[in-house]
Amino acid sequence: MDKIKTENTETEILIAAKEIFQQKGMAGARMQEIADKAKINKALLHYYYRSKQLLFEAVFKSAFSLLAPQLNKVLNDDSDLFEKIRKFTENYVSFVIKHPYLPNFVIQELNKNPEFVQKLRSEKNFPSIEKFKLQVSDAINQGIIKPIEAEQLFINIISLNIFPFIGEPLLMALVNMDKESYNKILENRKTEVAEFIINSIKI
Amino acid sequence: MDKIKTENTETEILIAAKEIFQQKGMAGARMQEIADKAKINKALLHYYYRSKQLLFEAVFKSAFSLLAPQLNKVLNDDSDLFEKIRKFTENYVSFVIKHPYLPNFVIQELNKNPEFVQKLRSEKNFPSIEKFKLQVSDAINQGIIKPIEAEQLFINIISLNIFPFIGEPLLMALVNMDKESYNKILENRKTEVAEFIINSIKI
DNA sequence: ATATAGTTTAACTATTTGGTTAACAAAATT
DNA sequence: AATTTTGTTAACCAAATAGTTAAACTATAT
Numbered sequence: 001m002d003k004i005k006t007e008n009t010e011t012e013i014l015i016a017a018k019e020i021f022q023q024k025g026m027a028g029a030r031m032q033e034i035a036d037k038a039k040i041n042k043a044l045l046h047y048y049y050r051s052k053q054l055l056f057e058a059v060f061k062s063a064f065s066l067l068a069p070q071l072n073k074v075l076n077d078d079s080d081l082f083e084k085i086r087k088f089t090e091n092y093v094s095f096v097i098k099h100p101y102l103p104n105f106v107i108q109e110l111n112k113n114p115e116f117v118q119k120l121r122s123e124k125n126f127p128s129i130e131k132f133k134l135q136v137s138d139a140i141n142q143g144i145i146k147p148i149e150a151e152q153l154f155i156n157i158i159s160l161n162i163f164p165f166i167g168e169p170l171l172m173a174l175v176n177m178d179k180e181s182y183n184k185i186l187e188n189r190k191t192e193v194a195e196f197i198i199n200s201i202k203i
Numbered sequence: 204m205d206k207i208k209t210e211n212t213e214t215e216i217l218i219a220a221k222e223i224f225q226q227k228g229m230a231g232a233r234m235q236e237i238a239d240k241a242k243i244n245k246a247l248l249h250y251y252y253r254s255k256q257l258l259f260e261a262v263f264k265s266a267f268s269l270l271a272p273q274l275n276k277v278l279n280d281d282s283d284l285f286e287k288i289r290k291f292t293e294n295y296v297s298f299v300i301k302h303p304y305l306p307n308f309v310i311q312e313l314n315k316n317p318e319f320v321q322k323l324r325s326e327k328n329f330p331s332i333e334k335f336k337l338q339v340s341d342a343i344n345q346g347i348i349k350p351i352e353a354e355q356l357f358i359n360i361i362s363l364n365i366f367p368f369i370g371e372p373l374l375m376a377l378v379n380m381d382k383e384s385y386n387k388i389l390e391n392r393k394t395e396v397a398e399f400i401i402n403s404i405k406i
Numbered sequence: 407a408t409a410t411a412g413t414t415t416a417a418c419t420a421t422t423t424g425g426t427t428a429a430c431a432a433a434a435t436t
Numbered sequence: 437a438a439t440t441t442t443g444t445t446a447a448c449c450a451a452a453t454a455g456t457t458a459a460a461c462t463a464t465a466t
Contacts, residue, residue: 027231151378
């Protein structure tokens with residue numbers, strides 16, 4: 001079957017490219033290495049994706065389309081503010097275990113190529129903070145939480161959840177732990193981080 | 204004067220290499236570009252630093268030796284716990300303005316090369332968390348702060364301070380702000396972050 | 407069976423890139 | 437002043453790398 005075969009190869013390439021690009025970045029990745037990992041001839045990469053740049057963009061968009069729903073769990077979910085902070089924090093660890101290099105990859109490539117943001121912004125499902133802002137100001141008005149800018153709270157939530165993974169090699173060294181102990185720390189954060197945040201803002 | 208001329212060239216190379224490596228990473232940097240920026244012949248790079256790898260290591264160590272004292276402001280400073288959280292948070296923003304690419308560079312290259320940590324650990328001035336751990340358990344025993352693992356608190360402090368810079372392109376897009384507004388947010392964090400942390404842990 | 411359209415590969419090309427060499431220039435040493 | 441040492445450059449080299457081509461192969465439709 002033509003269709004299936006094509007889709008398989010195309011998907012195999014994307015899977016292989018994801019792994020290589022996410023571990024080594026655009027500059028560090030080699031087309032040959034991607035071809036090897038996908039077990040195909042290098043020319044096929046170009047047959048399906050034309051160039052390294054286009055293959056990279058396919059990988060990048062695919063990566064972001066996995067990350068966006070995670071972020072939307074904080075920004076565009078109907079549940080109660082405290083509840084969603086708890087849920088997001090718990091979920092995020094599992095998400096990163098499934099896609100260890102993904103958040104770092106997205107952030108890193110955005111740093112090297114900030115104009116890339118434009119391409120993402122225009123796409124559907126790009127997270128919007130508006131709903132979250134309303135929810136925060138509601139909670140403040142109702143006297144549930146102390147006054148805080150929604151943006152600051154959002155940045156805090158994201159920072160506390162994402163950075164421990166991105167900074168893992170550095171943090172592991174600083175707290176003087178091996179991988180195993182550090183993983184326990186991360187595991188504890190599933191609940192610790194949410195309580196840390198809620199403690200800070202609740203009245 | 205031989206000595207002065209040599210030191211100038213060597214320093215010029217290091218300055219140029221810092222800029223290029225920190226913006227483009229090890230894989231993305233080009234020796235020719237470094238030479239151009241330092242306004243010298245490419246062969247001189249090899250004359251002074253032998254190889255790209257060694258030049259990179261010189262830059263990396265130099266970068267880390269700037270970052271380490273910052274981290275030590277949290278870990279090995281004599282002042283009161285709340286006081287040092289406030290001071291660190293305020294200082295850190297100024298530090299990053301002076302060295303915008305530095306923290307991201309260090310973290311990024313550690314991620315691509317985790318065994319690099321060993322090289323740093325053995326060096327003098329590598330921050331140690333021991334003193335901070337004592338300080339935290341003292342504060343807990345004295346009923347000043349709620350029980351919390353020192354490692355978790357440390358990770359929180361670092362995350363809240365470093366991530367908003369590393370994730371800047373992503374966060375800017377998510378909170379839907381331009382550079383100017385986002386800078387104001389960062390400026391506010393000089394005090395906001397410390398209060399956020401202290402609010403969470405104080406009794 | 408055979409033409410057709412899509413898929414895959416081996417071999418090749420052009421360019422980039424880290425690194426070297428040999429000659430030259432400038433200081434330092436004698 | 438002559439010689440040695442150090443600093444600098446232009447030209448070069450070999451390996452790596454993204455991308456191309458043309459031919460072979462495969463499956464399907466006619």
